[in-house]
Amino acid sequence: MACSAHASNSEKKVPRMKSEERREQILEAALHVFARENYHGATTAKIAEAAGITEPVIYQHFKSKRDLFLEVLKRSRKDMIEWNTKVLAKHDDPIERYQGFTDMFKYYTTQFNRDSAMMWAVAATVNDSDIKAEIRDTDDAVLEQLTNNIRNSMEEGKISSRHAPQVLARIIHGINSHLSWLILVGESRTQDWVYEDLKRFIADVMRKD
Amino acid sequence: MACSAHASNSEKKVPRMKSEERREQILEAALHVFARENYHGATTAKIAEAAGITEPVIYQHFKSKRDLFLEVLKRSRKDMIEWNTKVLAKHDDPIERYQGFTDMFKYYTTQFNRDSAMMWAVAATVNDSDIKAEIRDTDDAVLEQLTNNIRNSMEEGKISSRHAPQVLARIIHGINSHLSWLILVGESRTQDWVYEDLKRFIADVMRKD
Amino acid sequence: MACSAHASNSEKKVPRMKSEERREQILEAALHVFARENYHGATTAKIAEAAGITEPVIYQHFKSKRDLFLEVLKRSRKDMIEWNTKVLAKHDDPIERYQGFTDMFKYYTTQFNRDSAMMWAVAATVNDSDIKAEIRDTDDAVLEQLTNNIRNSMEEGKISSRHAPQVLARIIHGINSHLSWLILVGESRTQDWVYEDLKRFIADVMRKD
Amino acid sequence: MACSAHASNSEKKVPRMKSEERREQILEAALHVFARENYHGATTAKIAEAAGITEPVIYQHFKSKRDLFLEVLKRSRKDMIEWNTKVLAKHDDPIERYQGFTDMFKYYTTQFNRDSAMMWAVAATVNDSDIKAEIRDTDDAVLEQLTNNIRNSMEEGKISSRHAPQVLARIIHGINSHLSWLILVGESRTQDWVYEDLKRFIADVMRKD
DNA sequence: GATGAATGAGCCTTCATTCAT
DNA sequence: AATGAATGAAGGCTCATTCAT
Numbered sequence: 001m002a003c004s005a006h007a008s009n010s011e012k013k014v015p016r017m018k019s020e021e022r023r024e025q026i027l028e029a030a031l032h033v034f035a036r037e038n039y040h041g042a043t044t045a046k047i048a049e050a051a052g053i054t055e056p057v058i059y060q061h062f063k064s065k066r067d068l069f070l071e072v073l074k075r076s077r078k079d080m081i082e083w084n085t086k087v088l089a090k091h092d093d094p095i096e097r098y099q100g101f102t103d104m105f106k107y108y109t110t111q112f113n114r115d116s117a118m119m120w121a122v123a124a125t126v127n128d129s130d131i132k133a134e135i136r137d138t139d140d141a142v143l144e145q146l147t148n149n150i151r152n153s154m155e156e157g158k159i160s161s162r163h164a165p166q167v168l169a170r171i172i173h174g175i176n177s178h179l180s181w182l183i184l185v186g187e188s189r190t191q192d193w194v195y196e197d198l199k200r201f202i203a204d205v206m207r208k209d
Numbered sequence: 210m211a212c213s214a215h216a217s218n219s220e221k222k223v224p225r226m227k228s229e230e231r232r233e234q235i236l237e238a239a240l241h242v243f244a245r246e247n248y249h250g251a252t253t254a255k256i257a258e259a260a261g262i263t264e265p266v267i268y269q270h271f272k273s274k275r276d277l278f279l280e281v282l283k284r285s286r287k288d289m290i291e292w293n294t295k296v297l298a299k300h301d302d303p304i305e306r307y308q309g310f311t312d313m314f315k316y317y318t319t320q321f322n323r324d325s326a327m328m329w330a331v332a333a334t335v336n337d338s339d340i341k342a343e344i345r346d347t348d349d350a351v352l353e354q355l356t357n358n359i360r361n362s363m364e365e366g367k368i369s370s371r372h373a374p375q376v377l378a379r380i381i382h383g384i385n386s387h388l389s390w391l392i393l394v395g396e397s398r399t400q401d402w403v404y405e406d407l408k409r410f411i412a413d414v415m416r417k418d
Numbered sequence: 419m420a421c422s423a424h425a426s427n428s429e430k431k432v433p434r435m436k437s438e439e440r441r442e443q444i445l446e447a448a449l450h451v452f453a454r455e456n457y458h459g460a461t462t463a464k465i466a467e468a469a470g471i472t473e474p475v476i477y478q479h480f481k482s483k484r485d486l487f488l489e490v491l492k493r494s495r496k497d498m499i500e501w502n503t504k505v506l507a508k509h510d511d512p513i514e515r516y517q518g519f520t521d522m523f524k525y526y527t528t529q530f531n532r533d534s535a536m537m538w539a540v541a542a543t544v545n546d547s548d549i550k551a552e553i554r555d556t557d558d559a560v561l562e563q564l565t566n567n568i569r570n571s572m573e574e575g576k577i578s579s580r581h582a583p584q585v586l587a588r589i590i591h592g593i594n595s596h597l598s599w600l601i602l603v604g605e606s607r608t609q610d611w612v613y614e615d616l617k618r619f620i621a622d623v624m625r626k627d
Numbered sequence: 628m629a630c631s632a633h634a635s636n637s638e639k640k641v642p643r644m645k646s647e648e649r650r651e652q653i654l655e656a657a658l659h660v661f662a663r664e665n666y667h668g669a670t671t672a673k674i675a676e677a678a679g680i681t682e683p684v685i686y687q688h689f690k691s692k693r694d695l696f697l698e699v700l701k702r703s704r705k706d707m708i709e710w711n712t713k714v715l716a717k718h719d720d721p722i723e724r725y726q727g728f729t730d731m732f733k734y735y736t737t738q739f740n741r742d743s744a745m746m747w748a749v750a751a752t753v754n755d756s757d758i759k760a761e762i763r764d765t766d767d768a769v770l771e772q773l774t775n776n777i778r779n780s781m782e783e784g785k786i787s788s789r790h791a792p793q794v795l796a797r798i799i800h801g802i803n804s805h806l807s808w809l810i811l812v813g814e815s816r817t818q819d820w821v822y823e824d825l826k827r828f829i830a831d832v833m834r835k836d
Numbered sequence: 837g838a839t840g841a842a843t844g845a846g847c848c849t850t851c852a853t854t855c856a857t
Numbered sequence: 858a859a860t861g862a863a864t865g866a867a868g869g870c871t872c873a874t875t876c877a878t
Contacts, residue, residue, distance in 0.1 A: 040249035178383035458667035596801035
């Protein structure tokens with residue numbers, strides 16, 4: 001959306017960009033359009049417009065609209081995994097950590113990178129096996145990340161072992177996932193207190209008696 | 210692909226039908242097509258074919274494709290609420306009841322009326338405010354149904370009051386919702402044991418110490 | 419190009435036609451456009467315009483532009499074979515017959531169904547294996563028709579057996595084919611006397627000494 | 628796909644070249660692409676790739692794709708005329724000469740410069756008056772070359788004067804032309820014996836009784 | 837001389853929707 | 858009540874061609 005800082009002759013319109021830069025910019029623009037308009041609603045024309053280019057440029061960087069979508073998904077996945085890693089490293093106390101996980105998830109899905117989070121709900125309805133595989137893999141990856149972290153906390157004796165780590169992970173991740181889905185459909189009434197409730201619940205369930 | 214086991218006077222193909230009956234038949238066919246092909250993938254041609262009629266007939270019963278989709282959603286909502294009511298009435302013991310809720314939810318989303326459940330994931334990406342409102346309302350209704358039931362059980366002193374009823378409801382419903390979303394994207398590896406784990410978890414969290 | 423002889427209410431534009439009729443009309447229009455503009459030059463828009471319809475109608479009768487082209491080819495083939503059959507039946511005297519073959523070929527390629535003849539030159543450059551196969555098969559069929567006829571004349575002792583029937587057939591058909599190719603590129607200077615020369619040549623080569 | 632055996636100072640990839648040399652290289656590459664993919668199928672991208680250069684370079688040497696095609700055609704024409712001249716000079720005995728003409732034509736269209744021969748069938752369907760004029764002129768030139776040669780042989784009393792030289796020329800050239808067209812569409816079944824038959828036919832028709 | 841980046845124009849095809857019968 | 862025929866409006870994608878570097 002921002003343009004040329006180096007190019008100076010401001011008579012023509014579109015600034016020439018290095019390939020890698022433009023590719024990145026298209027991915028960024030496509031992310032927003034896909035997340036807001038869905039796969040089918042996001043026409044190549046809209047994406048091009050959002051990127052400030054003409055349609056054919058898209059096809060110099062991506063084989064097809066589907067390919068572009070997949071690349072956007074992969075970018076979102078990396079983004080989400082990185083974010084989770086960062087968040088899980090933030091607190092020493094495990095209970096605070098998993099509470100923070102929910103807090104930060106809220107921040108991620110509503111503020112920091114809302115569209116990136118929305119992509120997964122959108123992707124789920126595309127009816128393309130590669131896209132579905134990407135979703136499953138990502139879901140698995142996030143779940144594993146969280147499960148391992150919880151298991152470690154248990155093994156270190158820092159949280160209760162009453163429930164299997166994968167159950168707790170599934171619950172935390174599942175609820176988060178569900179809440180982000182609610183955001184997609186515009187549900188905002190119950191949001192805020194829900195997160196606080198969940199944090200209290202997490203503490204309660206994990207605390208060593 | 211074949212539908213109605215209850216509808217009876219459909220002989221073989223495209224016979225004159227009473228308006229109400231035909232409408233019902235279109236809704237039934239549309240449900241399957243929408244759930245399997247998404248909103249955009251479900252063309253009016255496919256829906257008509259699935260219903261064994263021609264396209265214009267659709268427009269004698271529904272203003273537009275969008276209208277048809279909304280009606281299908283409303284039908285799914287009724288179906289789901291009724292199902293929940295029935296399930297919640299099944300067990301006297303509350304803990305068995307909420308465990309059964311998960312069990313039956315699994316049955317509903319995978320066997321009994323899978324497509325009806327899938328509609329919600331599909332609907333979430335249509336980017337139409339009326340449709341989104343319908344989703345939110347339905348989600349609210351289900352949540353309220355469950356919350357009230359749990360609150361009653363607490364008031365009757367049958368389950369622990371450690372956690373607020375809306376939190377427990379949100380968790381049970383949220384996980385269920387997430388699991389049905391996983392089904393949509395084809396995840397089936399962890400399904401079975403997950404349900405058992407969840408039931409144990411529910412019991413554990415609700416049991417009076 | 420001509421419209422409704424039965425439809426009377428001349429207020430709207432496009433006359434409703436029976437499916438078979440319209441299909442035939444599209445084939446006819448497409449023949450002219452393909453023959454004059456080539457496969458790629460003949461856009462579906464031009465074909466639709468020539469048929470006095472809108473583009474989507476084409477797709478109610480043919481899977482694709484390629485499919486339409488193939489159907490036009492098949493129609494041309496039938497037309498050409500029928501024409502040949504008729505011509506070969508016209509004269510009792512074999513020499514007059516083969517001379518007439520050239521005469522009528524000229525008439526066919528320049529007047530009666532010029533575009534049908536042109537299709538083959540156009541088709542030869544489409545680079546599609548099915549289309550090429552159709553061309554080869556047609557060429558074979560015409561050649562066989564002529565070869566058999568010549569062989570019979572020889573066996574009946576009506577023409578000289580100095581040259582093998584397939585050679586004579588190949589020569590007559592080959593020259594005809596070449597001449598129609600010349601018409602395609604607009605060569606018209608030498609046309610007329612060439613046909614007379616050829617007829618004399620044929621007589622000379624076939625006459626029993 | 629590799630071309631120039633005569634061009635020598637091309638080291639590996641896209642080196643600076645003298646204008647004339649580069650032009651020649653583009654023409655050579657374009658010939659192959661046009662002959663194999665047709666006018667419309669041969670995109671400037673494919674031509675550039677075959678020439679090992681980028682697209683804009685083409686436009687430094689040729690005004691447009693059409694212009695390039697015309698230049699390729701002119702090159703093919705020179706090539707073909709030269710070849711014919713060489714072949715007609717090979718045999719002293721006229722009958723052997725015209726038989727050789729067919730032999731060498733076969734060699735030319737199938738082995739030595741197949742693509743150059745194919746250009747003419749491709750060109751015939753481009754629907755551009757300049758291109759069609761070029762084809763006609765070339766056809767005329769070849770025909771004249773052959774006619775003159777045959778006329779000389781007749782005047783020298785070496786072959787029968789039963790048929791007018793232009794008729795014999797038209798037949799020989801026409802059949803050759805037709806056979807190369809058959810090659811274009813992939814007909815290869817009857818090829819080999821046909822050439823032998825034709826040679827026998829030529830001898831028979833030209834021999835002085 | 838050569839290229840990387842960009843685009844206007846247009847093509848084939850699909851789809852929701854209407855209308856005459 | 859039902860259908861066959863028709864279409865306006867787009868949508869994804871490609872291509873010849875041009876500029877700035």
